[in-house]
Amino acid sequence: MYLVIAEKPSVARSIAQVIGANERKEGYLEGDDCIVSWCLGHLAGYAYPERYDERYKNWNFEDLPIIPTSWKVEVSKDKKDQFYILKQLLNQPGMDYVVNACDAGREGELIFKHVYDLSRSKLPVKRLWISSLEDSAILDGFEHLKDGEEYRNLANAAVCRSQADWLIGMNATRAFTSKYYKRLTVGRVQTPTLAMLVERDNQIKNFKKQKYFNVELDCDGMKAVREKIFDERESDQLLCKCDGKDASVVSLSEKEKRVKPPRLYDLTSLQRDANRIYGMTAKQTLDAAQSLYEAKLITYPRTDSQYLTEDMESTGKSVVRRIHEVYQVLGPFEEPTKPDMKKVMNNAKVSDHHAIIPTMELDGNVIRDLKESEEMILFMVAIRLLAATDAEHIFTEIHANVICEGEHFSAGGKKIKQHGWKLYEECFKNKDRLAIQDMDAVGKEEFPNVTEGKTYYKVTAEKTEHFTSPPKAFNEDLLLHAMETAGNREFDEDTEKKGLGTPATRAGIIEKLVSDKYIVRKGKMLTVTEDGKALISVMPECLQSASMTAEWENQLLQMEKGQMDPEMFLRGICNLLSVILNGLEELPPEETTRFSNHKSIGNCPICGNPVFEGKKNFYCSNRECRFSLWKENRYLETMKKTIDTATAVALLAHGRAHMKDLYSRKKDMYFEADLLVEFKDGRANFSLEFPKNSNSKTKK
Numbered sequence: 001m002y003l004v005i006a007e008k009p010s011v012a013r014s015i016a017q018v019i020g021a022n023e024r025k026e027g028y029l030e031g032d033d034c035i036v037s038w039c040l041g042h043l044a045g046y047a048y049p050e051r052y053d054e055r056y057k058n059w060n061f062e063d064l065p066i067i068p069t070s071w072k073v074e075v076s077k078d079k080k081d082q083f084y085i086l087k088q089l090l091n092q093p094g095m096d097y098v099v100n101a102c103d104a105g106r107e108g109e110l111i112f113k114h115v116y117d118l119s120r121s122k123l124p125v126k127r128l129w130i131s132s133l134e135d136s137a138i139l140d141g142f143e144h145l146k147d148g149e150e151y152r153n154l155a156n157a158a159v160c161r162s163q164a165d166w167l168i169g170m171n172a173t174r175a176f177t178s179k180y181y182k183r184l185t186v187g188r189v190q191t192p193t194l195a196m197l198v199e200r201d202n203q204i205k206n207f208k209k210q211k212y213f214n215v216e217l218d219c220d221g222m223k224a225v226r227e228k229i230f231d232e233r234e235s236d237q238l239l240c241k242c243d244g245k246d247a248s249v250v251s252l253s254e255k256e257k258r259v260k261p262p263r264l265y266d267l268t269s270l271q272r273d274a275n276r277i278y279g280m281t282a283k284q285t286l287d288a289a290q291s292l293y294e295a296k297l298i299t300y301p302r303t304d305s306q307y308l309t310e311d312m313e314s315t316g317k318s319v320v321r322r323i324h325e326v327y328q329v330l331g332p333f334e335e336p337t338k339p340d341m342k343k344v345m346n347n348a349k350v351s352d353h354h355a356i357i358p359t360m361e362l363d364g365n366v367i368r369d370l371k372e373s374e375e376m377i378l379f380m381v382a383i384r385l386l387a388a389t390d391a392e393h394i395f396t397e398i399h400a401n402v403i404c405e406g407e408h409f410s411a412g413g414k415k416i417k418q419h420g421w422k423l424y425e426e427c428f429k430n431k432d433r434l435a436i437q438d439m440d441a442v443g444k445e446e447f448p449n450v451t452e453g454k455t456y457y458k459v460t461a462e463k464t465e466h467f468t469s470p471p472k473a474f475n476e477d478l479l480l481h482a483m484e485t486a487g488n489r490e491f492d493e494d495t496e497k498k499g500l501g502t503p504a505t506r507a508g509i510i511e512k513l514v515s516d517k518y519i520v521r522k523g524k525m526l527t528v529t530e531d532g533k534a535l536i537s538v539m540p541e542c543l544q545s546a547s548m549t550a551e552w553e554n555q556l557l558q559m560e561k562g563q564m565d566p567e568m569f570l571r572g573i574c575n576l577l578s579v580i581l582n583g584l585e586e587l588p589p590e591e592t593t594r595f596s597n598h599k600s601i602g603n604c605p606i607c608g609n610p611v612f613e614g615k616k617n618f619y620c621s622n623r624e625c626r627f628s629l630w631k632e633n634r635y636l637e638t639m640k641k642t643i644d645t646a647t648a649v650a651l652l653a654h655g656r657a658h659m660k661d662l663y664s665r666k667k668d669m670y671f672e673a674d675l676l677v678e679f680k681d682g683r684a685n686f687s688l689e690f691p692k693n694s695n696s697k698t699k700k
Helices: 009-019 077-090 106-119 135-143 148-180 190-205 232-242 267-278 282-294 310-327 372-388 420-428 476-485 506-515 530-538 546-560 566-585 645-654
Strands: 002-006 023-025 028-030 034-038 044-046 073-075 097-101 125-127 211-219 222-229 247-259 393-404 407-418 460-467 519-522 525-528 610-613 617-620 656-664 669-680 683-689 696-698
Touching: 002 009, 002 077, 009 028, 009 034, 009 097, 009 135, 009 282, 034 077, 044 106, 044 148, 073 077, 073 106, 077 106, 097 106, 106 148, 125 148, 148 546, 148 566, 190 476, 190 506, 190 525, 190 530, 190 546, 211 232, 211 393, 211 407, 222 232, 222 393, 232 407, 232 460, 247 407, 267 282, 267 372, 267 476, 267 506, 282 372, 282 506, 310 372, 372 420, 393 420, 476 506, 506 519, 546 566, 610 645, 645 656, 645 669
Parallel strands: 002 034, 002 097, 097 125
Antiparallel strands: 023 028, 028 034, 044 073, 211 222, 211 460, 222 407, 247 393, 393 407, 519 525, 610 617, 656 669, 669 683, 669 696
């Protein structure tokens, strides 16, 4: 008997159907010799700091850094029932081994490891590693199960990634929030991503546009232009000089250009194109692709490869034929060219998973039942396979040098010799999704027939006004590309570059920035909020650095290959924490109040410096001072009162404050009195003084 644990119920059902586990039970499926269950995604995760020590419920800078010596993993409250089912199955007598069938990647490895470790099971672990949920792929995967020990390095990388995010997120967020008295959420990958957005926003805001002019000659349909004349008088003189005069082509050059087909989709390039073509967010694309994978219509989407392995030639050709049958992109009577699968096969560039392609489950009837987002993503993946295996796009690039009244103008264009793979781009331009050109538009954009020495008589000249353009604001297409290539310049050419995050996590990072209100979506554009700018304004360079974060991703990749020691990686993260905390320790008092939208409420009774109101206390601007006045304290807690701003002002000014509605538990009644305070070693000592003729009232 063996146990199979998948990441989601839908994947578990697909596996169970293939291996014969068809009897439904509570939380699992059972067969004659196997049981298939599931994890419900991230079923467990690292515990919050207060689970290590009660004092961490309060965010005090003095308690940092929080670095667990023994990491605690806890089950999500809403998933405990499923965990106990898995725990029972993992420790069930008569079970021979367990198959880790979670998604074949770093996160899938972590999901399984948390559950397995928490269950304290001793079952031998085998690994199912597949790139498709087709029946044939599942069967082949079970015939070639790997020893779970072979994936120890991948598990180490998964654990280190998660622990590094915890260490930076928990410590830095608490540190900056407690120092600046403003909620500032910090993340290992999210912060440098936000920094890129802020930098681009500053570039756009500080950009000073410049007006310039173009002068254009109409030479019987050929446009000859003098571009970017920044002096308007110069452009006016050129216009007057050439308008109505003769122009001649003094030189003509032609050069053949060949454009290779695009690569197949990995997750990031799919997300970028889906954003560009359909306006879908990275998360929407990932969700749709994951659903298609679970429906067996595409291969594993969380991949960073754009190639197939060399043993997939026959499979690829069959899928291409199926795509033409289902979509008829060339029309019902056009014969497609034979796909050149060699262009998309490269074993050296496929690590864990090959590129995303449709499966042989592709069927017109199935497509009709898909959500719109799923159908669009499936269509994109299908068309990309056709384009990637088609012929080159070939055109002739033409450049003409035109002279009019001794002034030089340039004309340029191209003539298409072979559409090749570019023909499939028509699928996204035509309403009927056919890769057929609009015959009425053919040739309209091509360069007219021109010969060297040809003269155009009495040409018309025109001046047009333009402005220099600022850098483009980030949309998700551009941001994903920036995240993917972040820090590349700092690496050697032979380094395998990973950028910020991974294909599987970048969508989540963008969504986290949106949910934290550090960025907002305006149409397709991503715009930084004032809170986002404020956060980056106080972040040290080490946390903003895209190259440092990209280097961490590269180290995790090395760890997957057994080339990086996990302890060394985490030691580097802890060293960074020390640098961050030391920098915050040395902040001048005036810097910590930069987000205060209020004035000082009085002077410190210990050192005389200004006192400000924080989230939980009133604090002295002198960080070396031991003054402390907490809004909630044990003395007043029994009387159901806290110190508000007015009370704090009176205490600082006079050492006393009159308070009403104080509660006496002993007498079960409310009363009023003067609250007196004395400070000893910076701490507040309270007492009450009852004025003469004080009024009390009995609790109703």
